Amino acid sequence: MPSVPPRPRRCGLPASLVLGLVASAAAGAPALLASGPDSWLDAYRDPVSKLVSAATADQAAWQRLAVLTDTFGHRLSGSPGLEGAIAWAVAEMKKDGLDNVRAEPVMVPRWVRGRESLELIDPVVRPLAMLGLGGSIGTPREGVVADAIVVSSFNDLESRARDAAGRIVVYNVPFIDYGQTVQYRAYGPSRAARLGAVAAVVRSVGPMGLRTPHTGSFSYAPDGAKIPAAAISAEDANQLQRMQDRGERIRLKLTMEAQALADAPSANVIGEVVGRERPEEVAVLGCHFDSWDVGTGAVDDGGGCVAVWEAARLITQVGLRPRRTLRVVLFTNEENGLRGGLAYRDRHRDSLPNHVMMLEADLGFFPPLAFGYSGPDAGRARVEDIAALLSGLGVGPVNASGSGADIGPSVQAGNLPSLSFNGDAKPYFLIHHTQADTIDRVDPQDLARATAAIAVMGFVVADMPERLGSAEPASR
């Protein structure tokens, strides 16, 4: 059966994941709807069953993700891959029968990596596994050659402030969680520059992989010097640490052609299922369509985009039309600028009061799956009811907060209820922003279940009598 690829393997990720998959694979549509006392959700028993059956009947979402990632590859802002994918998505959404399909123009930054390398040249000569950080300036053609100091924290750096001038500062900070450790990528370059460092090297922000560097963005402090900045693998950071601990002189050569070109045209892709009663009220299902320029952005965030898009397609396919409009938004330029999210807010500012909810899927679909919610308590109760309905798909309790980078500006401007759809963060951050972010990490069944869950959440929220978060109870 050449059109059905072999089930992807996920070796290299914790075995517990695979076990989790097997366990939840036993669950399916038949046991989906919890039985029990009458519920406001009884009215949704039939639509929900239809959506779940349709989403899990085949591997359509996975196949769409394969075509996206195989055909267009990475989708860094300003790249031909992103613009090709945008044009393709618009055409495909029209074929899917979505309403009001369009690309809303957004100008995006265009940072290009070019050739790059980091070499240990003393005490021994050896290439290190590196990726330049997005937004970094390049080095002179001959590279930056300097002694390195390895620091374990900003405090450690400050305590050795006089050693930093003229050096390459190496931040060797093991991964705790993304929010904590990413500080070193975000602020490390400029804090080193302030002390006179000539370049900054950051231990990759992620758990140790297989000598896998992780790229990602940062911004220079507006009032400081700009120095080139790169990430190295955790293994290479450990090596430099051991050398420093043994009292060896460490000398590095960093060469990067990185540069920022003029902003490039791009777009947010939008497709809708127009509401049957209150078409002007909108529930948004969002993701970001751009990616980093390593791997193919299958998990971050091709999968999220395919899931929200397929959710809308399935709603159309099974003949449903919610009370309000359901709007899919594939945001551009999340990774290095957030221009898509900002542009959406600005373009739709007047209609933000009519947005009843915005959801973003941008944390992969490694089980266990869960929605997160931020907003009025009345809305949380609804979201919890809907999520409980989806426990058969492996959807767990609703997280304390639900947010997303792209929906953030609009949610904040409109004070909107917001949801996230999350997978397990641990394997996600193992492959995040690496060359290993490919479709091989995406299990077709996980993606199908995520699509089903998002379709149900989106449909019910767009359809239920009261606006999400309103104090009015839903009528039965």
Next chain:
Amino acid sequence: MPSVPPRPRRCGLPASLVLGLVASAAAGAPALLASGPDSWLDAYRDPVSKLVSAATADQAAWQRLAVLTDTFGHRLSGSPGLEGAIAWAVAEMKKDGLDNVRAEPVMVPRWVRGRESLELIDPVVRPLAMLGLGGSIGTPREGVVADAIVVSSFNDLESRARDAAGRIVVYNVPFIDYGQTVQYRAYGPSRAARLGAVAAVVRSVGPMGLRTPHTGSFSYAPDGAKIPAAAISAEDANQLQRMQDRGERIRLKLTMEAQALADAPSANVIGEVVGRERPEEVAVLGCHFDSWDVGTGAVDDGGGCVAVWEAARLITQVGLRPRRTLRVVLFTNEENGLRGGLAYRDRHRDSLPNHVMMLEADLGFFPPLAFGYSGPDAGRARVEDIAALLSGLGVGPVNASGSGADIGPSVQAGNLPSLSFNGDAKPYFLIHHTQADTIDRVDPQDLARATAAIAVMGFVVADMPERLGSAEPASR
């Protein structure tokens, strides 16, 4: 404590490993010797306790491995890294107080990789994650550009024999186990060449990692054409398979500077603990000191070498001297020629009858640990008794056979009892022959326990009254 590195993490490997580690970490010297009826091993209770205590008292083995891999890096035959490491090992073994320390000269092949790349150029342009296979010829300077056919087996290739001429044959065979799957690396290039293929690309022989290609050696059929050969990551092989399955034309460009230079001087490193009663009888503890030219060969087989070397050092350190001579051999050129193992056999052919046992450690130290044994049943019983004594170190039942590439020629020529010391093959083959073969995969405690186990096995076999495998019972 700058001299004590943080405990290395092993994220990316199965969680079960980590659990295994924690479980066995609870065991230690106090519970080491099984109580029970009198045993021939009672005489060894004190020496064994001393060896285990000494091996597990600190991280000396791990620190030695760190110095080896940090200082000399990879140790491909013919490289300055290997020869530097050999000179260092000779000097260090002398400092350790080993006897008869020497380097026995061996000429080794010198294959150099040079720059290399594999690019998908149709249906899209995209670099693939590749490593040339050791022993491959290079391509013309402009590379080899050809359409590709993706095959799933040798049978599949033969059934499409007419499609292979002028093409690049891609073997997309998922990893089952090393013995089965390595056939495609070993014979794939020449079988493709026989059908007129212009190059061969082999899915990496290992479980899927993080888009990690695995190199390794192969030989051209003596009567056939030589074509360039490379490995690609499992993820890239999957991508090419999907493209073929969708009916897309796949065109590749392979560029390799690989070449074989003139043989280079190298050596087997030998150090001994000369026997107190029968110094002419020898028990060998072996490993290979060379590695592939990616990563630092910490697991394959730097760790094995440090373990057998440290075993001998500890025996000396605690003041033991076995009845027979214990000989540590760090073989050269296992990976791409086996010249070290062949040279040992030839140089020591006359004394092979005095070799009572040869052991090789070349499968890493990922728990669970186990010895393997091949030889007379009487020897197996002894080895099983000794291994049972080591269950507190996490050493399991003795495997059905014990062999090793380097000891193989001598074992065969002398019909000698042979042992292997093995870790779990699954994580081993995840990092085998990749850039991720670094010391970060080696847990200091695993290495200490392995060193203790090898020291005990080596000492007892070299010391016990009868030769291993002799029908004579050991005296109490």
